[in-house]
Amino acid sequence: MTSSSAPSSSPSHRPPRVGLFCTCLVDTIRPSVGFAAAKLLAEAGCEVDVPRQTCCGQPAFNSGDRATARVFAEQTIAAFESFDYVVAPSGSCAGMMKAHYPELFAGEPDAMIRAERFCAKVFELVSFLVDVLGVTRVCARYDGVVTYHDSCSGLRELKVRDQPRALLASVEGLTLNEMADADTCCGFGGTFCVKYPAISDAIVGKKASNIAASGADTLVAGDLGCLMNMAGKLQREGQDIAVRHVAEVLAGMGDQPAIGVARKG
Amino acid sequence: MTVAITSPHLKENAAEALKDAQLQEALAKVGPGFIGKRRAAADKMPEFEALRDSARDIKTHTLAHLDLYLEQFEEKVRAAGGHVHFAVDAADARAIITDICKRLGARTVTKGKSMISEEIGLNDHLEAQGILPVETDLGEYLIQIRHETPSHIIAPAIHLNKRQVEADFRRVHTDLPADRDLTEPTALLAEARGELRQKFLMADVGITGANFLIAETGTSVLVTNEGNGDLTQTLPKAHIVLASLEKLVPTLEDATQLLRVLARSATGQDMSVYTSFSTGPRRADDPDGPGEYHVVLLDNGRSAMLQGDLREMLRCIRCGACMNHCPVYHAIGGHAYGWVYPGPMGAVLTPSLIGVEKGANLPNASTFCGRCEEVCPVRIPLPKLMRHWREKEFERHLTPAPQRYGLKVWGFLATRGWLYRPATRLAMKALALLGGTRGRFSSLPLAGGWTRYRDFPAPEGDTFQAQWRARKASNRSTAA
Numbered sequence: 001m002t003s004s005s006a007p008s009s010s011p012s013h014r015p016p017r018v019g020l021f022c023t024c025l026v027d028t029i030r031p032s033v034g035f036a037a038a039k040l041l042a043e044a045g046c047e048v049d050v051p052r053q054t055c056c057g058q059p060a061f062n063s064g065d066r067a068t069a070r071v072f073a074e075q076t077i078a079a080f081e082s083f084d085y086v087v088a089p090s091g092s093c094a095g096m097m098k099a100h101y102p103e104l105f106a107g108e109p110d111a112m113i114r115a116e117r118f119c120a121k122v123f124e125l126v127s128f129l130v131d132v133l134g135v136t137r138v139c140a141r142y143d144g145v146v147t148y149h150d151s152c153s154g155l156r157e158l159k160v161r162d163q164p165r166a167l168l169a170s171v172e173g174l175t176l177n178e179m180a181d182a183d184t185c186c187g188f189g190g191t192f193c194v195k196y197p198a199i200s201d202a203i204v205g206k207k208a209s210n211i212a213a214s215g216a217d218t219l220v221a222g223d224l225g226c227l228m229n230m231a232g233k234l235q236r237e238g239q240d241i242a243v244r245h246v247a248e249v250l251a252g253m254g255d256q257p258a259i260g261v262a263r264k265g
Numbered sequence: 266m267t268v269a270i271t272s273p274h275l276k277e278n279a280a281e282a283l284k285d286a287q288l289q290e291a292l293a294k295v296g297p298g299f300i301g302k303r304r305a306a307a308d309k310m311p312e313f314e315a316l317r318d319s320a321r322d323i324k325t326h327t328l329a330h331l332d333l334y335l336e337q338f339e340e341k342v343r344a345a346g347g348h349v350h351f352a353v354d355a356a357d358a359r360a361i362i363t364d365i366c367k368r369l370g371a372r373t374v375t376k377g378k379s380m381i382s383e384e385i386g387l388n389d390h391l392e393a394q395g396i397l398p399v400e401t402d403l404g405e406y407l408i409q410i411r412h413e414t415p416s417h418i419i420a421p422a423i424h425l426n427k428r429q430v431e432a433d434f435r436r437v438h439t440d441l442p443a444d445r446d447l448t449e450p451t452a453l454l455a456e457a458r459g460e461l462r463q464k465f466l467m468a469d470v471g472i473t474g475a476n477f478l479i480a481e482t483g484t485s486v487l488v489t490n491e492g493n494g495d496l497t498q499t500l501p502k503a504h505i506v507l508a509s510l511e512k513l514v515p516t517l518e519d520a521t522q523l524l525r526v527l528a529r530s531a532t533g534q535d536m537s538v539y540t541s542f543s544t545g546p547r548r549a550d551d552p553d554g555p556g557e558y559h560v561v562l563l564d565n566g567r568s569a570m571l572q573g574d575l576r577e578m579l580r581c582i583r584c585g586a587c588m589n590h591c592p593v594y595h596a597i598g599g600h601a602y603g604w605v606y607p608g609p610m611g612a613v614l615t616p617s618l619i620g621v622e623k624g625a626n627l628p629n630a631s632t633f634c635g636r637c638e639e640v641c642p643v644r645i646p647l648p649k650l651m652r653h654w655r656e657k658e659f660e661r662h663l664t665p666a667p668q669r670y671g672l673k674v675w676g677f678l679a680t681r682g683w684l685y686r687p688a689t690r691l692a693m694k695a696l697a698l699l700g701g702t703r704g705r706f707s708s709l710p711l712a713g714g715w716t717r718y719r720d721f722p723a724p725e726g727d728t729f730q731a732q733w734r735a736r737k738a739s740n741r742s743t744a745a
Contacts, residue, residue: 022729024679028693029722031729038733050733052686054679060672062633064655064664068676075680152634181296185592189632194714195668196630199279201718202596203632232719235705260722262704 016133018046019083021076021097021122023090024055025224026245030259033224036251037089037125043251044133051079056088058096061104062190070104074111077101077118085132086122089247090223091154092190094124099157124154125247126222130163137170140252145175147216148246149207149230150183151223164222164246171249179214181206188229204233211241218242218258220249231259268383268414270619272603275626282597291424292598295417299589302533303640313529320526321644323519324511324580328571334480334513335562341483345545347558355385358563362387362472362505363394365559369502371396371469377487377494378402379474380418380583381507381563383605384618387472398472399464401493403457410437416599418606419531419585424598427453461493471497471555475508476527476582477520478560484544485560486520488527488537495541503557504543510567511579523582526642531584570617574653578613580643587637587647593630602627609637613650621657628654690731693724700724 018041022034034050041048057072076097080086088094098119105111129135146168154160161183168176187193187203194200207230211219219234219241221227231243242258257263271278282288307313327334339349352358358381366374374391376382376398388398388409400409404422408415410433415421422430431447434456447453473494475485485506487494498504514520528534547554570579588594588608599607604624606614612631616624628651637647658664664672678685700706700723708716715721727735 022733024689027729028689029724031725031727031732034729034733050730052682052730054682054685060676062652062655063668063672064652064657064659065672065676066656068672068680071676071680075682152632152636156635156639183636184296185632185634185636187592187632189634191668192630192632194712196276196279196593197714197718198276198283199593199596199630200632202283203592204719206595228722229719232705232715232721235720236707236718257704260705260720262702262723 015045015047016084018048018085018087019080020048020050021053021056021080021086021088021093022050023088023093023224025228026089029228030224030245032253032256033089033245033247036245036247036253037087039251039253040125040129040138040247041087043139044129044135046085046133049083053079056093056096058093059190061096061100066104073097073101073104073115077115080121081114081118084121085128086118087125087128088122089125089245090225091124091151091158091160092223092225094122095153095157098122124158124160124222126164126167126250127154127158127160130166135167138167138250138252140250140254141172142218142249142252142254143173144218144242144254145177145216146218146220146249147177147179147211147214148182149179149186149211149219149221149226151221151226152185154222155183160222164220167250168220168246174249177214177216179210179216181210186226186230188226190225193229200229201233204229208233208237208239212239216241218244218249218254220244220246222246227259235260268386268605270604270623272615272619272624272626275601275603275630278601278603279597279630282601287426287429288424288598291426292595295423295589296595299532299586303530303586303589304533306529306533306535310529313526316522316526317642317644320523320582320642321580323514323522324582324643327513327515327519328511328576328579331510331513331571334515335510337480338478338483338513341481342545342558342560343483345483345558346548347483347545347560350559350561352561352563352565354565355563358385358507358561358565359387359390361561362507363391363396365503365505365557366391366396366470367394369469369557371502373397373399373464373468374470374472375399375401375465375468375497375501376405377471377473377489377497378405378421379472379507380415380605381474381509382472383415384565385507385563387507399461399468401461401465401497402489403454403491403493406457406461407433414600414605416607417585417588418583418608418610424600465496465500468497468501470503470505471499471501472505472507473498475506475512477514477523478506478508478512479515479517479520480513481516482544484517484542486524487541487543488524488539489541490532490534490538492539495539498541498543499553499555501555503559504546504555506543506558506560507563508560509563509565511581527582527584530586530640530642566618575613575617575650577645578610578617578650580645581610581614582643583610584642586640586642590636590640592632592634592636609647609651610645613645613647613654616654616657621654621661622663625654625658625663628652629658686728686730690728693728694726697724697726
């Protein structure tokens with residue numbers, strides 16, 4: 001991996017200390033995404049650690065339970081505020097922390113300042129690599145035709161769009177085929193997909209058709225929730241398309257079983 | 266027709282909509298039709314984003330001083346010889362309108378497109394009073410002859426295709442030759458025009474909505490693509506403008522600023538085909554125009570919204586861009602939302618008009634993808650306002666029980682890391698053992714909503730945090 005410039009906001013004599021917010025889905029369902037993220041960050045010159053953590057609180061926040069969301073926010077801030085940066089392999093969780101934490105402390109000036117200071121350090125993984133660390137290419141190989149889905153929170157709350165495409169373009173052997181409506185929601189929507197499963201299914205059904213029509217053999221995106229939704233639909237439809245987190249492909253870990261595929265042996 | 270509230274049954278409505286092949290065929294055209302055109306219109310205009318800021322600021326300013334602008338508007342309408350009527354609620358507005366119609370002995374009323382008319386259920390009420398309302402917007406005319414309600418705020422008949430329209434015209438226009446050719450859309454349009462032309466000439470009163478009400482001049486502004494608004498408001502004895510309070514803008518200049526984002530956001534047109542400005546009744550030297558000019562200003566809960574957390578919603582200029590870009594609207598169409606206003610703007614507005622008890626499904630049936638906010642010409646934070654309703658629902662314990670308990674159990678565990686981490690390790694290891702050989706599950710207890718339609722991936726094994734700590738410990742011992 002090559003960086004065009006040293007990270008600007010940390011003192012040049014020591015590597016930036018990054019707290020990896022692994023996200024509850026990566027923690028439980030697909031730890032390999034966490035290792036891929038840690039690898040990418042370490043290769044870009046960061047000192048990575050994973051403090052004890054649970055969830056960013058988004059499910060509570062989006063279900064209208066602000067009090068519980070606030071508890072998650074307090075815990076997460078306490079666990080991560082000693083780091084130079086907080087990086088998540090998810091635009092959704094990073095968006096929750098960066099865009100919504102301060103409003104949970106409305107009317108509490110001290111807590112709000114603390115939350116804002118924390119927010120300033122929060123980044124989604126791939127945009128952090130490109131925008132903050134100045135990474136322009138990765139040393140990885142992936143032999144396949146890939147299509148990239150823009151997950152909504154990353155795209156709209158954090159402006160993650162060109163960064164993953166730029167780094168994917170540097171992966172040897174990889175061809176990027178854009179699908180139609182790559183920036184349209186996949187229908188996951190957190191609890192939406194189980195509250196309104198039939199509507200969610202109709203939305204992911206259209207997404208699956210667009211993925212298949214792109215001619216790609218691999219789907220990548222930056223959020224495990226969306227990936228599980230799309231993988232689950234593609235597999236239910238019998239589509240032979242591998243689904244992977246963008247971090248896995250960028251970290252050269254694209255040889256392990258795809259999401260929802262059994263390990264060999 | 267009056268819109269019956271079926272919002273509490275959004276899921277059932279959606280299930281019907283998803284099965285309706287004809288509807289799905291019509292909905293498939295919504296996204297490609299509107300999204301690309303808006304994008305092209307916005308891209309052609311380098312100052313489009315700045316115009317959106319300006320549009321937002323105009324509306325924010327107006328709402329902050331709405332009392333003053335309402336007074337000024339009323340004064341200017343009076344000065345021009347018109348009348349302003351304040352209606353507290355739907356019943357009040359209906360009564361004001363029927364009183365005017367009855368006083369003038371009106372038997373036929375032509376109508377320009379108005380969502381407020383739908384909100385107050387005006388047509389049914391007029392009919393009950395023996396007054397015949399005739400919708401003159403083509404889309405509204407179609408749904409009127411089908412006894413349906415609009416499924417979109419600017420394209421009310423977007424759920425229909427031309428085969429259905431042809432069948433309806435043959436059913437209703439029985440005075441025309443049965444063997445006429447109606448295969449081309451232009452033939453359908455010409456037939457509707459012919460039918461409506463007589464109605465325009467017969468009408469005693471014309472009722473229109475308004476896109477903007479200009480305080481400095483007492484003018485109502487109406488945009489249409491068919492010109493039906495002009496005939497509705499100039500030919501009859503009286504023109505009644507039916508509009509809600511938040512349509513006010515301070516000046517003519519402000520109205521033109523908003524017009525620059527309205528059509529571009531709605532249909533991708535630079536301007537709608539007709540933009541009509543009406544100020545007062547016919548003056549002595551006017552060649553035509555209505556003898557009376559009335560503005561019925563509807564509150565219906567809006568002044569309460571003005572004081573609360575939903576104030577930003579009152580910036581809405583009803584362009585429909587939010588629903589045009591909404592994946593949920595694309596999937597289920599407008600009727601499934603179960604009341605007058607569909608899509609993201611409806612999801613915010615409806616609970617404040619029919620109550621959160623009945624309207625709670627609407628703000629919940631959103632993936633929060635944020636595309637509505639991204640395209641809103643007045644930058645209404647629609648997901649934030651939908652979340653506001655979810656908070657109200659949660660506070661009032663209206664959230665459905667499975668969701669509430671699920672959230673509670675998860676919240677209890679996940680805010681106690683010492684309990685959560687070992688529990689998730691155990692659960693993931695068990696699931697990995699169960700699903701490991703296939704790599705995924707096609708059914709899982711408690712996850713039926715997911716696995717009915719999708720497979721669920723088997724976890725890899727131990728949690729990331731546990732593996733990370735184990736690796737760190739082993740690195741440390743290797744180093745030591």
